[in-house]
Amino acid sequence: xxxxxxxxxxxxxxxxxxxxxxxxxxxxVSIAWWLSELxxxxxxxxxxxxxxxxxxxxxxxxxxxxxxxxxxxxxxxxTYPSWMNGAKVPPRRYVPAFLLLAGGVPVxxxxxLAGKPWLVAGVAAMLGGWGVALYALFEVLxxxxxxxxxxPKITTAALAAGWLGLLAYLLWLATGNGLFAxxxxxxxxxFFLLPIFFTVCHRMIPFFSSRVLxxxxxxxxxxxxxxxLACSYGHGxxxxxxxxxxxxxxxxxxxxQALYLSWRWQLRRSFQVxxxxxxxxxxxxxxxxxxLYSVQSLLLLASGGQIAILAYxxxxxxxxxxxxxxxxxMASRVTLxxxxxELKADGATWALFLGFQATALARVGGDLPPAGAAAGYxxxxxxxxxxxxxxxxxxxxxxxxxxxxxxxxPG
Numbered sequence: 001x002x003x004x005x006x007x008x009x010x011x012x013x014x015x016x017x018x019x020x021x022x023x024x025x026x027x028x029v030s031i032a033w034w035l036s037e038l039x040x041x042x043x044x045x046x047x048x049x050x051x052x053x054x055x056x057x058x059x060x061x062x063x064x065x066x067x068x069x070x071x072x073x074x075x076x077x078x079t080y081p082s083w084m085n086g087a088k089v090p091p092r093r094y095v096p097a098f099l100l101l102a103g104g105v106p107v108x109x110x111x112x113l114a115g116k117p118w119l120v121a122g123v124a125a126m127l128g129g130w131g132v133a134l135y136a137l138f139e140v141l142x143x144x145x146x147x148x149x150x151x152p153k154i155t156t157a158a159l160a161a162g163w164l165g166l167l168a169y170l171l172w173l174a175t176g177n178g179l180f181a182x183x184x185x186x187x188x189x190x191f192f193l194l195p196i197f198f199t200v201c202h203r204m205i206p207f208f209s210s211r212v213l214x215x216x217x218x219x220x221x222x223x224x225x226x227x228x229l230a231c232s233y234g235h236g237x238x239x240x241x242x243x244x245x246x247x248x249x250x251x252x253x254x255x256x257q258a259l260y261l262s263w264r265w266q267l268r269r270s271f272q273v274x275x276x277x278x279x280x281x282x283x284x285x286x287x288x289x290x291x292l293y294s295v296q297s298l299l300l301l302a303s304g305g306q307i308a309i310l311a312y313x314x315x316x317x318x319x320x321x322x323x324x325x326x327x328x329x330m331a332s333r334v335t336l337x338x339x340x341x342e343l344k345a346d347g348a349t350w351a352l353f354l355g356f357q358a359t360a361l362a363r364v365g366g367d368l369p370p371a372g373a374a375a376g377y378x379x380x381x382x383x384x385x386x387x388x389x390x391x392x393x394x395x396x397x398x399x400x401x402x403x404x405x406x407x408x409x410p411g
Contacts (some may be wrong), residue, residue: 007402010402010403010404011401011402012091012095013410013411014078014338014411015073015074015077015078015089015094015098016074016075016077016078016334016335016338016401017074017401017402018074018094018095018098018102018401019070019071019073019074019077019094019098019101020070020071020074020331020334020335020397020401021398021401021402022070022098022101022102022105023067023068023069023070023071023074023327023331024331024390024393024394024397024398024401025394025398026062026066026067026070026105027067027327027390027393027394028387028390028391028394029109030059030062030063030066030067031383031386031387031390032387033062033109034055034059034062034383035380035383035384035387036048037055037059038376038379038380038383039380041376042376042377042379042380043376043380049112049113051112051113052111052112052113052114052115052116052119053112053116053119053173057181057185058112060185060188061108061169061184061185062105062108063319064165064184064185064188064189064192064193065126065162065165065166065169065184065188066105066108066126068193068323068327069101069130069162070101070102071327071330071331072159072196073094073097073101073133073137074334075200075330075331075334076137076152076155076159077089077094077133077136077137078334078338080137080140080141080144080152081140081144083146083151083152083203084140084141084144084145084146084149084152085144085145085146086140086141086143086144086145086146087139087140087143087144089136089137089139089140090136093132093133093135093136093139094133094136096129096132097129097130097132097133097136098129099129100125100126100128100129100132101125101126101129101130101133102129103125103129104121104122104123104124104125104126104127104128104129105122105126106122107119107121107122107125108122108123108126109122110122116173119173120170120173120174123166123169123170123173124170126166127163127166127167127170130159130162130163130166131163133159134156134159134160134163137152137155137156137159138156140152141153141156150222150225151199151200151202151203151225154195154196154199154225154229155195155196155199155200157195158191158192158193158195158196158199159192159196161187161191161192161195162187162188162191162192162193164187165183165184165185165187165188165191165192166184166188168180168181168183168184168187169181169184169185172184182240183240186236186239186240187236187240189236189315189318189319190232190233190235190236190239191232191233191236193319193323194228194232194318195228195229195232195233197322197323197326198225198228198232198286199225199228200326200330201279201283201326202220202224202225202228202261203220204279204330205265205279205280205283206218206219206220206265208276208279208333209265209266209269209270209276209280212272212273212276213266213269213270213272213273213276216266216269219261219264219265224257224261227253227254227257228254228257230250231250231251231253231254231257232250232254234249234250235247235250235251235254235293238250244296244297244300244305244308245297245300245301245305246297246301247293247294247296247297248293248294248297248298248301251290251293251294251297252290252294254290255287255290255291255294258283258286258287258290259287261283262280262283262284262287265280265283266280267280267281267283267284274344274345274349274350275329275332275333275336275343275344275345275349278325278328278329278332278333278345278350278353279326279329279330279333281325281329281353281357282321282322282325282326282328282329283322283326285317285318285321285322285325285360286318286321286322288317288321288364289314289315289317289318289321289322290314292310292313292314292317292364293314295310296308296309296310296313296314309368309369310367310368311367312367313363313364313365313366313367313368316360316363316364316367316382317360317364320359320360320363320364320382320386321357321360321364324356324359324360324386325353325356325357325360328352328353328356328389328393329353331397332345332349332353332393332397335397335400335401338405338411339400339403339405339406340405340406340407340408340409341400341406348392348396349393349396352389352392352393352396353389355385355388355389356385356386356389356390358385359382359385359386359389360382362378362379362381362382362385363378363379363382365378366378366379366381366382
């Protein structure tokens with residue numbers, strides 16, 4: 001690698017360039033691998049290898065810790081300085097973090113075939129990169145003098161929880177104790193990802209809306225963050241304990257909060273501006289997911305734990321509907337804004353985002369009762385549509401990460 005080349009200097013000029021490219025690549029590679037597994041499992045297209053760990057646990061890891069974090073770190077390393085009027089994250093922090101995180105992922109893939117020692121090495125590298133990135137953000141947090149640090153405090157704490165989840169996964173690989181894997185996957189969703197996505201939405205959706213909608217009133221109640229933290233951590237703890245019949249105690253108040261915010265943030269008006277609408281649409285999936293979780297939980301309670309007809313539909317409404325859709329929407333916006341382009345979702349971006357909603361619908365639909373024996377085909381469809389949308393998105397946006405800004409500005 002030629003670190004003196006103009007391409008490298010451009011690519012490493014800002015943290016979002018490096019992190020977003022790795023995340024975009026993972027958005028293709030991780031689902032392509034998962035589709036290959038599904039083709040063998042449900043279509044009999046080939047005989048998948050004997051992976052060194054269960055494929056579903058590898059899939060969960062790759063999505064929670066090998067896909068979303070690249071976009072999260074790239075975004076927060078860009079926004080922390082502006083949120084708090086703090087110092088920019090220097091290359092000496094984000095470049096090593098990127099190299100360790102991005103280097104650990106292919107080693108993990110290799111370990112799926114070559115054995116657990118390679119998996120351990122890959123996860124250990126990612127754990128190191130995560131620690132470097134987290135330290136860089138914590139450095140901005142503690143040195144900035146801005147009086148309001150509520151949002152970055154929450155996201156920093158969630159990143160620390162994510163580091164613990166990644167450590168738990170490493171301990172599972174090293175010891176074989178399944179409790180570590182359960183904690184890693186459950187905590188990854190409820191202690192790490194959801195607090196970060198909700199907090200970013202709470203901070204940015206009203207702000208972006210106020211910039212483009214006339215007469216828009218910013219509604220950003222701090223109490224919503226308290227409700228989110230209590231309900232997200234409460235839900236996650238109950239899932240870890242296996243008390244799924246009682247999840248509604250946290251999901252119903254969280255649902256009421258999410259619906260209230262979608263209404264006050266003016267979901268309907270957001271369709272006047274496509275680049276804004278993608279964020280509102282993604283956030284609306286939170287209400288759908290919590291509604292499904294509530295129904296599932298209440299059915300479990302009423303049936304004494306015997307009826308769980310929605311299976312993983314609520315989880316994928318959250319992870320694909322909210323998290324992945326928000327990644328597409330927010331990453332498109334950040335990439336356009338920091339490449340010198342116009343902050344406008346063109347026809348292709350809008351079509352890809354709307355098409356991606358079919359991914360969430362197909363994956364959720366596969367676990368609903370009407371799918372029945374055809375559930376596997378819904379899973380295949382969801383993975384195929386994901387790639388049909390994400391590959392063109394990659395082709396459109398990835399080159400912006402190694403090309404100079406079109407307006408000639410640095411960064």
